[in-house]
Amino acid sequence: ALASPLLAGHSRQLLRELGVAEPLIDLALTLTDTADLDRLVAGAPLLSQDVLYGLAAGMSPDEVRAEITATVASTDQIDLEDFGAALARTTVTTIDDALQKVLEDGDFQAWKVFLHPTQARLVDRDYNGPARVSGGPGTGKTIVALHRIHHLVRQLKPGRDKPILLTTFTKNLTADLRARLTDLIGDPDLLARVEIAHIDELAYKVVSENSLSGRVKRRVDDRTALAELRTVLAELGHQGSWEPEFLIEEWEQVILGQSVATRTAYFQTRRAGRGRPLTRPERAAIWKILDEFTARLDKKDIETWGQAADRAARYEMERAARIQGRQAYKDQVGGRDLIHRDAEASLSDLKYRYKHIVVDEAQDLRAAHWKMLRAMVAPGDNDMFIAGDTHQRVYDNHVSLGSLGINVRGRSARLSLSYRTTKEILARALTVMSGETYDDLDDGTDTLSGYRSVLHGPAPELSGYTTWEEELDGFASTLRAWRDELATDENGAARDFRGLIAVAVPDRDKVSQVIYHLATKAGLGYAQLTSDGPRGDGEIHVGTMPRFKGLEYQRLVIVGASDRLVPRMDSIDRYRTEDPTRYRRELRKARSMLFVAATRARDALTITWHGDPSPFLAEPASGGPMDADE
Numbered sequence: 001a002l003a004s005p006l007l008a009g010h011s012r013q014l015l016r017e018l019g020v021a022e023p024l025i026d027l028a029l030t031l032t033d034t035a036d037l038d039r040l041v042a043g044a045p046l047l048s049q050d051v052l053y054g055l056a057a058g059m060s061p062d063e064v065r066a067e068i069t070a071t072v073a074s075t076d077q078i079d080l081e082d083f084g085a086a087l088a089r090t091t092v093t094t095i096d097d098a099l100q101k102v103l104e105d106g107d108f109q110a111w112k113v114f115l116h117p118t119q120a121r122l123v124d125r126d127y128n129g130p131a132r133v134s135g136g137p138g139t140g141k142t143i144v145a146l147h148r149i150h151h152l153v154r155q156l157k158p159g160r161d162k163p164i165l166l167t168t169f170t171k172n173l174t175a176d177l178r179a180r181l182t183d184l185i186g187d188p189d190l191l192a193r194v195e196i197a198h199i200d201e202l203a204y205k206v207v208s209e210n211s212l213s214g215r216v217k218r219r220v221d222d223r224t225a226l227a228e229l230r231t232v233l234a235e236l237g238h239q240g241s242w243e244p245e246f247l248i249e250e251w252e253q254v255i256l257g258q259s260v261a262t263r264t265a266y267f268q269t270r271r272a273g274r275g276r277p278l279t280r281p282e283r284a285a286i287w288k289i290l291d292e293f294t295a296r297l298d299k300k301d302i303e304t305w306g307q308a309a310d311r312a313a314r315y316e317m318e319r320a321a322r323i324q325g326r327q328a329y330k331d332q333v334g335g336r337d338l339i340h341r342d343a344e345a346s347l348s349d350l351k352y353r354y355k356h357i358v359v360d361e362a363q364d365l366r367a368a369h370w371k372m373l374r375a376m377v378a379p380g381d382n383d384m385f386i387a388g389d390t391h392q393r394v395y396d397n398h399v400s401l402g403s404l405g406i407n408v409r410g411r412s413a414r415l416s417l418s419y420r421t422t423k424e425i426l427a428r429a430l431t432v433m434s435g436e437t438y439d440d441l442d443d444g445t446d447t448l449s450g451y452r453s454v455l456h457g458p459a460p461e462l463s464g465y466t467t468w469e470e471e472l473d474g475f476a477s478t479l480r481a482w483r484d485e486l487a488t489d490e491n492g493a494a495r496d497f498r499g500l501i502a503v504a505v506p507d508r509d510k511v512s513q514v515i516y517h518l519a520t521k522a523g524l525g526y527a528q529l530t531s532d533g534p535r536g537d538g539e540i541h542v543g544t545m546p547r548f549k550g551l552e553y554q555r556l557v558i559v560g561a562s563d564r565l566v567p568r569m570d571s572i573d574r575y576r577t578e579d580p581t582r583y584r585r586e587l588r589k590a591r592s593m594l595f596v597a598a599t600r601a602r603d604a605l606t607i608t609w610h611g612d613p614s615p616f617l618a619e620p621a622s623g624g625p626m627d628a629d630e
Helices: 012-017 022-028 033-040 046-056 061-072 083-088 096-103 117-124 140-152 170-187 199-209 222-236 242-258 263-268 280-298 305-332 342-345 367-376 424-434 468-486 508-522 580-598
Strands: 131-135 164-168 194-198 219-220 303-304 354-361 384-388 412-415 461-465 503-507 526-530 533-535 540-544 553-558 601-610
Touching: 012 022, 012 046, 022 046, 022 222, 022 468, 033 046, 033 412, 046 061, 061 117, 096 222, 117 140, 131 140, 140 164, 140 170, 140 194, 140 354, 164 170, 164 199, 170 194, 170 199, 170 601, 194 199, 199 367, 222 242, 222 280, 222 303, 242 280, 242 305, 263 280, 280 526, 303 305, 305 367, 354 367, 367 384, 424 580, 424 601, 461 468, 468 508, 468 553, 468 601, 503 508, 508 526, 508 540, 580 601
Parallel strands: 131 384, 131 412, 164 194, 164 354, 219 303, 354 384, 461 601, 503 540, 503 553, 526 540, 553 601
Antiparallel strands: 526 533
């Protein structure tokens, strides 16, 4: 049977009345897939985009009028599709008064949980399966996810269990999400119904539950795993034959990522996106090396986080299979009273762990993580809500949700309105991504087409210095000026500005040097961003670029954005000829890290470097196909 049109039941006249541009109407009425809708509205007037996306998402015409067209209504004779004219009517936004009010209130904590009224439909809607929201930085994906939890928790029947899970990849982001959700929900009893855990913590919990007492393996980081693999390569006489980093990635992304259990299965496994092709003898050699490597880890009673995730996924999938099998038996014999005593005695094992799962920063989860999550919640209405943006992926975890049993087709929404960073910052950030393409977590291509901001502010400041020492002095001056501006309110009273200013740094060594300079020479207090959140009481947060994923600040400095530091050429230059596919992938990852850091700033952004600037900063900040106004 042919798929139904996305806009079935709506007429040409209705679309015209709602403000859809005339050339789009006939084509819009024929579309049956959201990907086709994305392509149709790319570059279309903003009102046309929002109306068509709203109708396709299931909004009624009255809801579209109330939530979309009414919010841009004006008593003036102004073309609502002329966004430039709209911006000229106000210094902050033309979407609605709510955004203006929360900005004027000056409460940044309230800002961090502010939901744009036009996104309420994504929060309150009932979905008949997994749903996904995507969009560029600042479009409110995380806020939508948090408000989604608030909506779901209020629908729960009274109890003391925790049927809702909120999870993400980065540990320090989990701490920030917990703080935001606390501010949003307020009621401790409702908050207690939500389990908040970063994804590896969740996997460890599953592994621990399924291990004998005292037999949980110690997990090690990538550097430790690489050291063990180098030892194995030396013992087998393979130094120089294989890059240990390549082998670790092959193991994590292909063997663990696809749960490859045997050498024969590995010979037949697809290696999409891995770049360098492998012959059968090469696969045999790799399997032997990695088999010896895993045996060494096992002998030392240690495992990587990837191994733990893989084991947790298998345990949860086995549990889900038992639940489904016993439910099928229950249905077959006609009721609970006829279930065998042994099944009756273990009814607690028949329950899925969660009723609802919400995932933030979804682009960074491993395939094993997704398998585990899929098995933790019964398939059905409102089971999974997923927020992510592949343009912000800073780890090499590429997945296809559909192939992992998570079908979001027809239940996906793409946000394009950034109301959390200014147009000027957005324009600069978009140039970093120029020329790159990204997947959509489901075998398609994602795009930032139509991504725009409604906030205005100062243009980002870009400053180059001759030496690193000069750069340290330069950005410290900027921080002191910001401190002086934010330390008092309009009445001259002292103001707490902790967590409003941040410094993003390319690597750990530079973090230590920045902290030392702030503490000993600049006279500025700091708090270092760690895996557990900010450590220290200082006003200015300092951390590596990946630590800033999902966070927001009023003002931010990116330091050390120099050539060969961003990207780190001493680590990836050798791949230029040895493995061009991996070289491009590493460049893309470095772009994403800089993009993430730049879009953490709401009001003001400064980028500094010493020597030559990063090649990602070479493009002009306006014009071209990625300009923020388009």
